[in-house]
Amino acid sequence: MKTLRLLIAILGLSLCFPVIASGLRAPHGPVVLTVTGNISQTNDHDEAAFDLEMLDQLPQHSITTTTPWFDDSRTFTGPLVRDVLELLGAKGTNAKAVALNDYHIDIPAEDFQEYDVVLATRIDGEILTIRDKGPIFIIYPFDQIPETRNEVFFQRCIWQLVQVIVE
Amino acid sequence: MWVKKIRWIAGLALATATIILAIAIFSTITSLRDGALEVRVAKDDLYWSIHQIETETMNLLVIAHTLEKEALRPGTLNTRYAVLLSRTDLFKEGEFSDAISVLPNTHRLINSVIARVEALGPLIDSAIKTPNSVPPALIQKLEEIRLLSRDLTLTAHKEHVTHRVNQRTELTDTFFYTEALLCVLAGIILISLITLYWLMHLARKAQQDADFQRRRAESNSDAKSRFLSNMSHELRTPLNAIMGFAQLIQLNSRNLTLEQSQYINQIYKASEHLLSLIIDIMDLSKIESGQLSIEMAPCRIHPIINESVAMVRSMAQAKSISIYKPDIQRDYVLNANHTRTVQVLTNFLTNAIKYNHKGGWVKIELDSTTNGRLRIGVADNGLGISKKDHSKVFKPFERLAHDPAIEGSGIGLAMSSQLVQLMNGQIGFSSKEGQGSYFWLELEVVDMVAPQAIDVMGQTPAPKYFPNFATPEFEYTEGLGDFANGFKTVLYIEDNDSSIKVMEGLFDSFKNIRLISATTAEQGIALARSCRPQLILLDLNLPTTSGLEVAAILKNDPQLSSIPIIAVTANVNGHQEATALGLEFEEFILKPIDITSTKSAIVKYLGKQPSTREDLSVHN
Numbered sequence: 001m002k003t004l005r006l007l008i009a010i011l012g013l014s015l016c017f018p019v020i021a022s023g024l025r026a027p028h029g030p031v032v033l034t035v036t037g038n039i040s041q042t043n044d045h046d047e048a049a050f051d052l053e054m055l056d057q058l059p060q061h062s063i064t065t066t067t068p069w070f071d072d073s074r075t076f077t078g079p080l081v082r083d084v085l086e087l088l089g090a091k092g093t094n095a096k097a098v099a100l101n102d103y104h105i106d107i108p109a110e111d112f113q114e115y116d117v118v119l120a121t122r123i124d125g126e127i128l129t130i131r132d133k134g135p136i137f138i139i140y141p142f143d144q145i146p147e148t149r150n151e152v153f154f155q156r157c158i159w160q161l162v163q164v165i166v167e
Numbered sequence: 168m169w170v171k172k173i174r175w176i177a178g179l180a181l182a183t184a185t186i187i188l189a190i191a192i193f194s195t196i197t198s199l200r201d202g203a204l205e206v207r208v209a210k211d212d213l214y215w216s217i218h219q220i221e222t223e224t225m226n227l228l229v230i231a232h233t234l235e236k237e238a239l240r241p242g243t244l245n246t247r248y249a250v251l252l253s254r255t256d257l258f259k260e261g262e263f264s265d266a267i268s269v270l271p272n273t274h275r276l277i278n279s280v281i282a283r284v285e286a287l288g289p290l291i292d293s294a295i296k297t298p299n300s301v302p303p304a305l306i307q308k309l310e311e312i313r314l315l316s317r318d319l320t321l322t323a324h325k326e327h328v329t330h331r332v333n334q335r336t337e338l339t340d341t342f343f344y345t346e347a348l349l350c351v352l353a354g355i356i357l358i359s360l361i362t363l364y365w366l367m368h369l370a371r372k373a374q375q376d377a378d379f380q381r382r383r384a385e386s387n388s389d390a391k392s393r394f395l396s397n398m399s400h401e402l403r404t405p406l407n408a409i410m411g412f413a414q415l416i417q418l419n420s421r422n423l424t425l426e427q428s429q430y431i432n433q434i435y436k437a438s439e440h441l442l443s444l445i446i447d448i449m450d451l452s453k454i455e456s457g458q459l460s461i462e463m464a465p466c467r468i469h470p471i472i473n474e475s476v477a478m479v480r481s482m483a484q485a486k487s488i489s490i491y492k493p494d495i496q497r498d499y500v501l502n503a504n505h506t507r508t509v510q511v512l513t514n515f516l517t518n519a520i521k522y523n524h525k526g527g528w529v530k531i532e533l534d535s536t537t538n539g540r541l542r543i544g545v546a547d548n549g550l551g552i553s554k555k556d557h558s559k560v561f562k563p564f565e566r567l568a569h570d571p572a573i574e575g576s577g578i579g580l581a582m583s584s585q586l587v588q589l590m591n592g593q594i595g596f597s598s599k600e601g602q603g604s605y606f607w608l609e610l611e612v613v614d615m616v617a618p619q620a621i622d623v624m625g626q627t628p629a630p631k632y633f634p635n636f637a638t639p640e641f642e643y644t645e646g647l648g649d650f651a652n653g654f655k656t657v658l659y660i661e662d663n664d665s666s667i668k669v670m671e672g673l674f675d676s677f678k679n680i681r682l683i684s685a686t687t688a689e690q691g692i693a694l695a696r697s698c699r700p701q702l703i704l705l706d707l708n709l710p711t712t713s714g715l716e717v718a719a720i721l722k723n724d725p726q727l728s729s730i731p732i733i734a735v736t737a738n739v740n741g742h743q744e745a746t747a748l749g750l751e752f753e754e755f756i757l758k759p760i761d762i763t764s765t766k767s768a769i770v771k772y773l774g775k776q777p778s779t780r781e782d783l784s785v786h787n
Contacts, residue, residue, distance in 0.1 A: 068207075068262040100250055101223065130249035131256060151211065160250065 027051035032135040037166035040089030048088050052121060058083050061118050065143040068154055076120035076139040082112040084119060092166040097138060100160040107156045115140055115148060133159035181355060188352045195345045213266050216257055217323045220280060221316035223251040228309045234301050241295040248291045255281045270326040276319040283312050388456050395452050402445050403737035404663055407759035410438045411669030414762040442759060447578050451563060454585040461589045466505040468541065469498045469618050472531055475512040483520050491530040499541045500614035503590045511583040515545035515606045523549030536609060544607040552598040560596060655773050658700035659684040660691030660717060662709050673762055688712035692720055695727055702772050707736040718750050731772040
């Protein structure tokens with residue numbers, strides 16, 4: 001049901017904003033994220049490649065929360081996964097997230113509708129480096145939504161994210 | 168007392184132990200729950216994350232080795248180094264740092280690995296600058312790090328397992344202690360329940376015992392009351408014959424010798440004493456069972472004193488004892504019962520006379536107290552009471568050590584004490600052996616008035632004692648002049664032969680009154696219907712049909728209802744029983760009958776009634 005709603009929403013948005021839908025430009029800087037799979041908007045063959053600038057141009061969202069990986073509460077900033085997938089006209093129930101070291105995890109698509117899941121490019125305003133678990137760190141609002149504060153959601157918070165395959 | 172104290176302490180200790188145990192169990196379970204529910208990523212991911220250091224070192228080593236031979240982008244080396252650094256950084260803060268801190272060897276090793284990895288920076292930079300000649304030191308260092316990482320993985324594995332086993336042991340101990348605590352708690356609760364049940368059982372048993380005792384006491388008390396009531400009746404019936412005949416002989420036999428007359432008088436006196444004993448015992452029994460109610464009304468002290476003195480006058484005269492009455496200027500009105508106050512005062516006076524020397528004196532003194540009471544005291548110069556007997560004075564059946572020739576039952580003062588208490592008064596005495604006694608009672612004063620003229624004149628009521636020898640005081644044959652015109656018929660319904668005989672003797676002095684008697688209720692009713700008497704004398708304790716039932720039948724018969732009925736009974740409760748049934752008798756005469764007053768009553772009711780039909784016809 002949720003999936004259906006997601007698809008209708010994505011389709012609707014795609015029809016309403018044909019300019020955005022057709023205007024995915026090619027990346028100028030180093031590619032930080034590649035989205036493949038069941039997407040309608042691409043800029044490099046069947047892939048959608050993003051540089052940091054392209055991600056920064058999307059509406060930015062900040063989550064300040066404690067996590068298992070840091071001592072204190074940190075602020076993570078970046079576009080919502082939801083917005084990126086909408087932009088690309090993604091259709092699917094699952095997002096396979098792949099990290100630099102080839103670690104990958106499946107994230108159900110409804111997570112992105114239900115929670116404000118962020119593709120964090122910045123931590124406390126600083127750009128995330130590879131050493132800082134960058135370039136992209138998926139973050140859930142743990143402190144804001146306590147039901148996400150468990151191992152299942154911690155596991156979905158992949159870091160050093162480089163690729164998303166929409167299935 | 169001690170048992171109660173120990174029971175309290177044990178109960179308190181048990182309750183405290185229960186509370187402490189409950190708190191201990193609760194907090195243990197809470198901590199176990201917190202431990203079990205704690206969200207710890209590092210707990211599961213620790214091993215994986217340590218292994219990743221080794222993997223990334225391996226990746227870096229491969230790249231470093233192949234950098235010279237293959238045309239790899241130098242940036243790749245940098246990226247992999249950053250990945251390795253991100254892996255080692257993971258253990259510098261957050262949950263992973265906490266998790267590793269409890270594994271000492273792993274902690275030491277990881278610090279060593281972190282330091283070595285971070286020290287690689289210049290060598291990596293150098294390799295990137297000159298990709299064709301990778302510094303051999305880099306390869307060597309990476310190899311060292313790889314081996315150290317392997318060591319770290321194995322150590323972490325070993326320590327992690329040991330740590331988990333230790334934790335499990337601790338957990339097992341905790342569970343064991345918790346279970347033990349639960350067992351103790353269950354034991355305490357069980358003991359408490361058993362104790363509670365036992366106490367309830369004891370309480371129930373005590374209640375049952377108390378109920379049984381109460382029921383038995385009630386039934387004993389009822390049985391005693393019934394017995395005494397029956398005894399009173401059974402004793403009064405023969406006394407009626409003894410006293411009745413004694414009176415009849417004295418009244419009717421003019422040719423008795425002086426000696427015979429004295430004997431008869433003695434018989435009468437002894438019988439009267441016996442009767443007073445019966446009355447006293449009945450009263451005392453009623454007081455003890457709470458059945459005696461006393462009606463309180465304003466009554467004057469002067470008539471009380473006069474009546475009491477009159478009662479004992481002949482007794483005092485016989486012992487040549489002087490009685491001094493108080494000089495009454497004003498009469499006190501007491502809140503008391505006249506008859507009972509007379510009874511108490513008479514008892515005091517009787518004792519003062521009985522336990523006195525010939526020619527002694529008895530003084531009645533009045534003294535108003537500060538708390539609105541009047542003290543009526545009786546002082547004498549008689550034998551007195553020894554100190555050791557003082558505590559027995561108001562106890563029933565305790566006759567003090569005196570001359571056994573002095574007659575008495577030992578219940579007079581006990582009765583007096585009870586009666587005074589029932590009248591909300593006080594009673595007391597002081598006495599010295601050989602010097603005399605002073606008995607007093609105090610009653611509430613409600614008013615003070617001028618003494619009544621009749622009292623001032625010193626007129627005393629008719630003496631209760633048997634009239635002087637030989638000469639009857641009244642001649643009723645003369646008194647019947649009013650209705651001498653015809654025969655009167657009186658019906659006596661009585662089953663006791665001697666009682667009939669006494670009544671027949673009494674009627675002998677009436678020249679023109681016919682006494683017919685019936686021994687059963689049925690016969691009595693039949694005679695009443697056939698003879699139409701002017702007066703019916705009715706015994707209440709008849710066989711088969713009771714006197715009260717007979718009275719009801721007579722009163723309900725329209726032809727007989729106008730005939731006056733005088734109850735002649737040995738049942739002291741007859742009046743109450745009749746009232747309870749709504750029956751009204753013209754007069755109640757209690758056996759043993761007093762000849763003179765019975766005669767007066769008969770004359771009184773015969774005088775009111777017209778003659779029987781036959782007489783009327785004759786008269787007409």
